[in-house]
Amino acid sequence: MARKRRGWGGDPPATDDEAAQRIVAAAVELIAETGAAITIADVAESLGVIRQTVYRYFPTADELMRAAAIASVDGFLDRLAVHVRGIHDPADAMTEGFLFTLEAVATTPHLGIVLSAPNAAAGPRHVASALAQDFGMRMITRFDVDWAGFGYDDAALRDLVEFTLRTMLSFFVAPNDPSRSPEELRRFLRRWLGSAILAQRADDLTR
Numbered sequence: 001m002a003r004k005r006r007g008w009g010g011d012p013p014a015t016d017d018e019a020a021q022r023i024v025a026a027a028v029e030l031i032a033e034t035g036a037a038i039t040i041a042d043v044a045e046s047l048g049v050i051r052q053t054v055y056r057y058f059p060t061a062d063e064l065m066r067a068a069a070i071a072s073v074d075g076f077l078d079r080l081a082v083h084v085r086g087i088h089d090p091a092d093a094m095t096e097g098f099l100f101t102l103e104a105v106a107t108t109p110h111l112g113i114v115l116s117a118p119n120a121a122a123g124p125r126h127v128a129s130a131l132a133q134d135f136g137m138r139m140i141t142r143f144d145v146d147w148a149g150f151g152y153d154d155a156a157l158r159d160l161v162e163f164t165l166r167t168m169l170s171f172f173v174a175p176n177d178p179s180r181s182p183e184e185l186r187r188f189l190r191r192w193l194g195s196a197i198l199a200q201r202a203d204d205l206t207r
Contacts, residue, residue, distance in 0.1 A: 007049040020057045020067075023047065027068035031110050040064065066131050072110035073135070079104075081142040090150050091194030093143045094164065098189055099182070101139075102171055115168065136161035151201040160197065167193060 013019040026046045030038045040061050044051045058064035083100050087093040105112045114135050140147075140161060147157060176185055 007053070008047060016057070023054055023057055023064070024067045024071050027064055028072045028110065031068060031072070038065075062131075069110055069114040069131065069135070073108070073114060076104055076108060076111055077138060077142060080139060084143050086144055088144055088146070090143075090145045090147070090152075091190060091197045093145050094140070094160075094197055095186060095190045095194055097139060097143065098164065098168065098193065099186060101168065102176075105172070112172075115165065115172075132165055133158060133161050136165055150198070156200060160200075163196065164193070 008022070013022055023043060027038060027043050030042055030046060040051050040054050040058070043064065044054045047054075054064070058067065080097060080100055084093050084096050087096060101111070101115075105115065115132050137157065140157065152160065180188075
């Protein structure tokens with residue numbers, strides 16, 4: 001007779017909130033270990049519970065990935081805010097934020113998943129998913145930029161986030177040529193991405 005496994009490591013959560021937190025923590029740990037999106041079954045197995053237990057708190061893998069992503073990238077957002085602090089020009093701020101994020105993706109599996117695919121079945125098209133765009137909005141609203149002063153309302157900011165995410169995807173698919181120095185890449189992004197960002201103010205003034 002097979003030995004019955006001990007759910008929750010023999011220490012069941014006392015409340016629903018604790019259960020949800022432990023499920024999210026398990027998901028975060030698994031993503032860190034594998035560097036890839038995970039499934040409900042993966043998390044259930046790591047906790048020693050059945051899948052239905054996880055489904056009780058997270059009905060879909062997308063919801064669990066969203067919770068895990070949010071729980072794991074807050075530290076990145078804090079570091080990003082420090083990195084761009086004091087940069088008031090939107091083109092400079094976005095260029096530095098873009099470069100900082102590209103470097104962070106290489107060492108933070110959770111971040112890459114948020115920006116590319118929220119679940120294992122998703123493809124590159126999900127770089128513009130609601131999760132990725134919400135995360136992008138959380139990023140740029142931490143910048144020391146007077147977005148309204150440069151002609152950006154909420155809708156324009158969301159367009160900017162989508163444009164930036166799609167640009168970033170190109171670097172995921174075809175990474176920067178190693179022969180191009182970081183400073184050359186910075187100038188490249190500042191020229192082309194920056195020009196698009198600053199064009200919003202001119203467009204706003206001509207309306």
